Amino acid sequence: MTEKKKAKLTPVLDYLKHEDPFAKGVAFCPGCGLELLLRFIPQVMGNDIVITGTPSCSAPVLLGQNNQSWHKLSYFGTLMTGAAANATGLARYYKKAGIDNTVVCFNGDGTAADIGFGNLSGAAERNEPFIYICYDNEGYMNTGVQKSGTTPYGATTTTTPFGAASKGKNLRRMNLALKMAMHKIPYAATATLSDLGDLAKKLLKAKEMKEKGFCFLHVFAPCPTGWGAAPDNTIEICRRAVKTNYFPLWEAENGKIRMTKTIKKPKPVKTYTELMKKFKFMDEEDHKILQDDVDYEYCILGGLSVLEAECQLPLPADE
């Protein structure tokens, strides 16, 4: 990059260079993490993005009804199954026609991790020139809080309910962001709403890196309604998710992982789970399982970042 280094922006508000294109009162629940993220993206990246959205909690606002949406962005309503392929079509046509563009493919974890993962992976493999953002509320919220691939161990949802034979989800969550980084795409990162400066930097970096190809952002976005959390606790939940290493913040260029925030003394994961009713059936043993999973994932992440740094061989895609 030959561009001059810009003056460093620190306070979050300095990143909000553009208008909030959304109407003031819109159909999200109080304290919804998704809403904060959705408003934040165009204020940082600009109102000239083309945003795509699926059937999901974002749909009533992002896609609107009949001929009206609740914002001033150019948008495209996709199917859950083909979101990344739709974004591919848009970005490729703009490229062919020489139209400057930032296509943001904005999806819940239900689309990103589950039903739309195939085409997400395909777009990453082909290094398509757009930005995929997954807001992770750890379940299918729009249909009434069902389990998804990113729902964590121990969480109750309406398809992993508590009962005589069940204490919630008895499987571990998949690490979607790491999977995407392993596609060796130009840019992959995690972010959350307690660290908005970090999120803003990553959005801007993605906007820059999409000139080289596919960018993936995984944003942890709590859902107070589905998680049984107080609406005014959303940011605190994010903060504790980071401080417990439940949701570590990192970025990866061409798969080379770098932590963007390291927690010196991670808190026990229980300090995170206690903020939500969805974990209320977990006993000590369950907590150990979840803690082990968090520790294991973090260890692997750290290990990978060291390995990537140590490996002297160039990535064939590197120029």
Added chain:
Amino acid sequence: MNTKAKERSQIKVITGNAAAAIGAKLARPDVVAAYPITPQTEVIEQISSFHASGEMDCELITVEGENSAMNAVMAASLAGGRVFTASSSWGLVFMYDAILATAGARAPVVMVNVNRETPGIIAVSSGQQDMISTRDSGWIFLIAENCQEVLDLVLQAYRLAEDYDIQVPVMVHYDGFYLSYLSEVVDVPFQEDVDQFLSVLKDQPQRTTLKPGKKLGCGSHGILGGYLELRHKHVTAMERSKAKFDQIDKEYEEIFGRSYGGQIEKYKMDDADVVLVGSGSMCGTIKSVIDEKREQGIKIGLLKMRMYRPFPSEKMIAALKGKKAIGVVDRSLNFGFKGGPIYTELKSFESKLEGAKLVSFIDGIANTDITKENVGKMIDMTGDLANGKDVQEVTWVSYPEAQGGI
């Protein structure tokens, strides 16, 4: 078909698949996305080689599956691009949700579908069942009889799909295994003539497209009146596409010297008492049997359906009314009905056919050839019906075990 030799074109011997690929190339699409499947694969191989040699200046998206192919071209089309894709059978039905969304969004996508069976048993063989599986999606369906018509229909499809008054996606169907791999003489038009034929679209008002910063969107949740309005507009656009297709066929003739009659082609129909209704590659065989039967003094003709959706009801009624008997040949099944799909649909117009009687023939499924002998049998049975004899309603021609009816 009227053919005038055109000086400024190239005669080539090519397969139906190559004809489709060349048709797509001549239309200069901006974005092509496709995934291989027998018997369509050669189409995307050819396009890939045109792309690799620089002959085709398009974004070529080598997707990870057909669902993404349709989604990608739909979005590229709504953004303003000219697009192309191709599929068949399982690939076509793997696109199904996106096929519906493409029609709902009125994205003027053009694709070819190389017809193949699509049943519970994996059948790598002929049949139009994939066409029937996607019939109610709101697309315009055109069917080619031979390799020349494949190429011609691809070009005509762009004029129809992208016409400002239509804006409905178009699928060009041709028989897998028969036309896909059959090499025939094809008159390949010159690029400048194709450019001229398609330039009409540039002179029309331009459709609304999705561009960055334009504060426009598509894919909202349609409810109540808003939804009804869009659906109604879609249905009326499909109705308009019938006459538009006839007109495009005429304009095509002016430039390329070939005309097929638009929605339907009538072969020796005028004085015919007995008529077969068919579509696709079977029509070549039917025509040659008709010529032989005519020599024996039997007044038989063929109505070839070139447009299947919208159903060319007015043209068909006008051509068929007053005939003595009509045999409808279907290369697919219509589960829940005894007769084939086209037969069943035509049956709904029976009261307007002024006494013409209808019978259903099912043939050509799973690589059973619609042989001249089979066609002869169908003509004889329809003739018997015309002469007042008792003929069973539905006959599976290549499956004698089913004789006696269902």
